[in-house]
Amino acid sequence: MHIQAEENAIVPVRLFRINTGSCNGCDVELAVTSAVTEFDVEQLGCRYTEAAREADILLITGPLTVRAREEVLRLYAETPQDKVTVAVGVCPVSGGVFRDSYAVDGPLERHLPVDVNIPGCPPRPQALLAGIAEALELRRARREGGAPVRRALPVDNFPARGRLSYDAGSCVDCRICRHVCAAGAIRFEEGETGVSLTLWHNSCVFCGLCSHYCPTGALSVTGDWRLDHPAADAFRQVERGEVPYAPCVGCGEPIIPAAPQLLHAAFRRPNPDIERLKSLCPACRQQMSIGVPRR
Amino acid sequence: MSTKLIELGPHQLALEEPMYFRVKLEGDRVADLDVLPGQVHRGMEHLVMRRNFYQNITLLERLCSLCSNSHPSTFCAAVEEVAGITIPERAEYLRAVADEIKRIASHLFCCAVQANVIGETALFRRVMEVREIMQRAKEAIYGNRMDLAANVIGGVRYDLSVEGAAYLARQMEAMKQPLDELYLQYSNNPALLVRMAGVGVLPRAAAREYAVVGPVARGCGIDYDVRKKSPYGAYDRLEFEVAVQEGGDVRARNLVRLAEARQSVSLIEQCLAQLPAGPLCADTLPEIPAGEAIAKSEAPRGELMYYLRTDGSDMPVRLKWRVPSYMNWDALKVMLKGEPVANIPLIVNSIDPCIACTDR
Numbered sequence A: 001m002h003i004q005a006e007e008n009a010i011v012p013v014r015l016f017r018i019n020t021g022s023c024n025g026c027d028v029e030l031a032v033t034s035a036v037t038e039f040d041v042e043q044l045g046c047r048y049t050e051a052a053r054e055a056d057i058l059l060i061t062g063p064l065t066v067r068a069r070e071e072v073l074r075l076y077a078e079t080p081q082d083k084v085t086v087a088v089g090v091c092p093v094s095g096g097v098f099r100d101s102y103a104v105d106g107p108l109e110r111h112l113p114v115d116v117n118i119p120g121c122p123p124r125p126q127a128l129l130a131g132i133a134e135a136l137e138l139r140r141a142r143r144e145g146g147a148p149v150r151r152a153l154p155v156d157n158f159p160a161r162g163r164l165s166y167d168a169g170s171c172v173d174c175r176i177c178r179h180v181c182a183a184g185a186i187r188f189e190e191g192e193t194g195v196s197l198t199l200w201h202n203s204c205v206f207c208g209l210c211s212h213y214c215p216t217g218a219l220s221v222t223g224d225w226r227l228d229h230p231a232a233d234a235f236r237q238v239e240r241g242e243v244p245y246a247p248c249v250g251c252g253e254p255i256i257p258a259a260p261q262l263l264h265a266a267f268r269r270p271n272p273d274i275e276r277l278k279s280l281c282p283a284c285r286q287q288m289s290i291g292v293p294r295r
Numbered sequence B: 001m002s003t004k005l006i007e008l009g010p011h012q013l014a015l016e017e018p019m020y021f022r023v024k025l026e027g028d029r030v031a032d033l034d035v036l037p038g039q040v041h042r043g044m045e046h047l048v049m050r051r052n053f054y055q056n057i058t059l060l061e062r063l064c065s066l067c068s069n070s071h072p073s074t075f076c077a078a079v080e081e082v083a084g085i086t087i088p089e090r091a092e093y094l095r096a097v098a099d100e101i102k103r104i105a106s107h108l109f110c111c112a113v114q115a116n117v118i119g120e121t122a123l124f125r126r127v128m129e130v131r132e133i134m135q136r137a138k139e140a141i142y143g144n145r146m147d148l149a150a151n152v153i154g155g156v157r158y159d160l161s162v163e164g165a166a167y168l169a170r171q172m173e174a175m176k177q178p179l180d181e182l183y184l185q186y187s188n189n190p191a192l193l194v195r196m197a198g199v200g201v202l203p204r205a206a207a208r209e210y211a212v213v214g215p216v217a218r219g220c221g222i223d224y225d226v227r228k229k230s231p232y233g234a235y236d237r238l239e240f241e242v243a244v245q246e247g248g249d250v251r252a253r254n255l256v257r258l259a260e261a262r263q264s265v266s267l268i269e270q271c272l273a274q275l276p277a278g279p280l281c282a283d284t285l286p287e288i289p290a291g292e293a294i295a296k297s298e299a300p301r302g303e304l305m306y307y308l309r310t311d312g313s314d315m316p317v318r319l320k321w322r323v324p325s326y327m328n329w330d331a332l333k334v335m336l337k338g339e340p341v342a343n344i345p346l347i348v349n350s351i352d353p354c355i356a357c358t359d360r
Ligand code: SF4
Pocket: A022, A023, A024, A025, A026, A027, A061, A062, A063, A088, A089, A090, A091, A096, A097, A120, A121, A122, A123, A205, B062, B065
């Protein structure tokens, strides 16, 4: 992939990286953008620097550990006023899998302003370039005035694990996804009309375990990896859906009906009697099976 | 002679990770050093006790991204030991494939960074380009270039179709010639010899005393590789020789890595040739009973140990690690003693220190 820089800047834009305690995944992928021609930040008119005071764009990785905080803030204070700050990977935004630890002091935004987020765990180099391009655009817009423009990117059909997608129509509300999610990215809420699932792309680490254990395929991993966004939009980066309640055909209690996918998984060839089970509440199902409700 | 103390951090040492050293100099030579750890301490021991077994697979894969497959696969082996689960044979082979792919990429990254440190930029780029073949293969097969998400308790959750296996075999073929060429370069190229041969020497006696592991130990002539000494998974059915070098210097460590990367290619080819048909994972997940287990494996940086204790609930009550970098970076004291300041970044990188693993 090559993203063409719009103007051939003579003075390169300098990138400075701070690792706030990452697993090193994001950092190793950033190293790729300084070493591998196809992904070299040079194509965007950028170059890495080892001096904080030269940072035009600041790239921050990791969940911000308590131990690293002082050093991170010291380096941050050395960077120029007008730099653009980019959170690389989900760690700085939500803590990723490390959230809720005594040793982690994120999110980064509590300590310093962030301009652009690049979700991923780690983001692939194409996504890093897209996020850096977004930061460049923001930098240009700030200097020249006007609104930043989001660039279209060449699409590749590589089977990367990207954004999770949720199909409420086949969800049976078993909540195994939430149980297996290491990042706490999935939340269920029982509302007036149904149960809703919310999945936060800035928390998700794209491991795909939820979709692996989902019995009906309601959650699936898509190849959509372009998730960079202005940090102000962080809370809009969600996947959401509602499974509506339906009245139990036996007693009328509102229930979550079983999806046809579940019946097929459980019974292979469901007969009409089994089909009827899906619209019964547990008490009425017991009644149907053993004649009396179990106590 | 004047004595002074200096502090060096990731930006002076060309490290991807925030590791800090306090170095005592006599003149321009290193007299002693202290590692100032903790920047990457994320409280892993606390976190694993608050996540269930499923969640821990994803969490542990992010303990360190360079050996990211070694952690969940060793963790799963410990859980399987406690629960008495035998994983399907196909899964054993697929775990070995994932581990060896990661080993190649990890070793090449280490060799690349060292070339960069000594100003051999063209070689740095060349090694990184060769590594890209593996990065692409990882993304094509597993969907991510660092974190493979290959393991589940009881087996694996990825498969190699006939086309997938053929694709991987082609990528392995493409690695052979570049790896052979890199081995020769790191072995004989005069520009590298000048910087790497006889530099950062760890005598064998000191290597034993510090109990170093992995390429650091094998570079000192110590024939120790967990895959051979106590084979796990499919390794008792795979042929390879433990790569050993005698020099104990930076050059020797890199030659071990490059020889191992080449062997990993052969190991993956053997896995593809022997890959038995069958399930990927034990069907139902049994309850994990109360118990304890130790599992170990040969991670790219050396022997990795997991100690797990369970109490019958779905969360570990204890999980402890011994990671290879812990012993290896202690031995830096010996390797750096008497070396000029200018050699510090190279020698530090030559042990391939993993701070994420060690600070946890
Ligand atoms: S976002 Fe993922 S890859 Fe990046 S540092 Fe965090 S855990 Fe590692």
